[in-house]
Amino acid sequence: MPFSFAVIVPAYNEAEVLADFHARLGAVLDGIDAVSQIIYVDDGSGDDTWQRLRSLADADPRVQALRLSRNFGKEAAMTAGFDEVDADAVVIIDADLQDPPELIPELIARWQDGNDVVYATRGERDGETRTKRFTSAAFYRVMERLSDTPLPRDTGDFRLLSRRAVEALRELRERQRFMKGLFAWIGYRQTSVVYHRDARHAGRTKWNYWRLTNLAVEGITSFSTAPLRVATWLGVSAAGLAFLYGLWVLLKALIWGDPVRGYPTLMVVILFLGGAQLLALGVIGEYVGRTYSEAKRRPLYYVESRHGGRPPFT
Template identity: 85%
Template sequence: MSFSLAVVVPAYNEAQVIGTFHARLAGVLDGIDAACRVIYVDDGSSDETWPMVVALAEEDPRVAALRLSRNFGKEAAMTAGLDTADADAVVVIDADLQDPPELIPELIAQWLDGYDVVYATRGERDGETRTKKFTSAAFYRVMEKLSDTPLPRDTGDFRLLSRRAVEAMRGLRERQRFMKGLFAWIGYPQTSVTYHRDARHAGNTKWNYWRLTNLAIEGITSFSTAPLRMATWLGVSAAGFAFLYGLWVMFKVLLWGDPVRGYPTLMVVILFLGGAQLLALGVIGEYIGRTYAEAKRRPLYYIESRRGGLSCGGDSGKAGRE
């Protein structure tokens, strides 16, 4: 069976590893009987990533490269790659070699069996602290409980998508993007392949705990209204507690009287109610902020430069396509 394959590789400051990654990826593609294309998306790197990607495009006719006008973030870089890719199957993979390119033939085999999305699920995970593993596992399990869209556990962005799955992704133009959730939201037959995740080959991870926390908030607020519901129930609980406490104070005064006392209790009640209100306002503010960002309808990205032969599907290659 003859088919075309595109591999989308978002990259940000990956100069230390991009050469090794491409060598391994090229070896895998050499063994696949398909018309292959590799699309590197440089997300505004400040190191030598872009010159190295340009050199790869000059040496290997299968390589195409996009450079975004600034650092828009990995989610936007992946979107730019998916907008550009025109193939029967598209693989999304990071350049840090934690996700092995050698797994691609197995993803293709599952796709040929009829699945539209084949995602790689992490089994063993090298090079990560216990805290990182625990917080990652906890996030996926919390999302599983909160979201109406089933989100695969322990699964990153490494996956294969069929042409119709890519077309579906192109139709999702929201600004607050949580790609793992969007991949799951489109539906279609999906399956997983479990693999051993290696430690990062070189360089430093771009995902510190601050960025990971923001990504978790993005995912929860993008695919669940549970925080709003929790804020509502917190408000109801606080109001109920205040009402019952008010009844207790009234009966206590009627039965035993009440000299001027109770300052600590009064402060506790005031702080509790104030804290509950601020928490609820904070949750509501998160959703309002996201609504504000969507209402502005700014483009998701702008492309500064292109190198290599790019074959675009329809109008999907437009910079910052709506």
């Protein structure tokens, strides 16, 4: 009896690449002995993405398209797909064809070996600058040291999850979502498949350095309290140094009768302590802001419309 299988594809302004992506994905699914489904999630695109998805759903009964009410971000779009899906195995993949759909049968084979999460690890990466590769590698290594939940290196969102792994993810309703961390946090048996990542097939990337920096901050603050510890030790160190220096100035005045000059030194100390305090307040503010967002308990997303049907999984 064939198993049920679904592919979740978050899409934001991907009209240029959708036809080619769906053709390659459909060819892969045709070769898999499974009852398959494709869930496209339009994350509030401003181009013709939704119209293209409606056309794909009309032409292919396996396709179901969701349109979110606005751009909630990729993490929310993936969550919408996980909330909608009902399958024995689920693959999450981007529509830009940097991650090859042809790798899906290998992910399925590893899942059938008994793994709950099979993540695709990037080996060689085309179409990326040295700066991008360096900063990406640095981020994963920093997270490896800071987080209590180890993240696999050089691994994006492209992966397969079993039914119970998806059900576990559905229980995690935090608003500040860093999906790579959540994938690792749920545990279960996980393994990797190394692949060659291609350059973007068409269109422009949505991940500039500003958004990537914000994602890095999100990941660090969601899965580590190390910045708070750093702020604490920075404050302790600054206070200790200030005390020792003040003691030294006092002893000089008492023993040798040196006049207390040191206007430049005083300014350096004041600026150092002020900077350390502002840094600590900024770190604390990041965590307080996330606590505030969680306390409001707003929904993660809203679905504006659906198109296409869900095939009956048996």
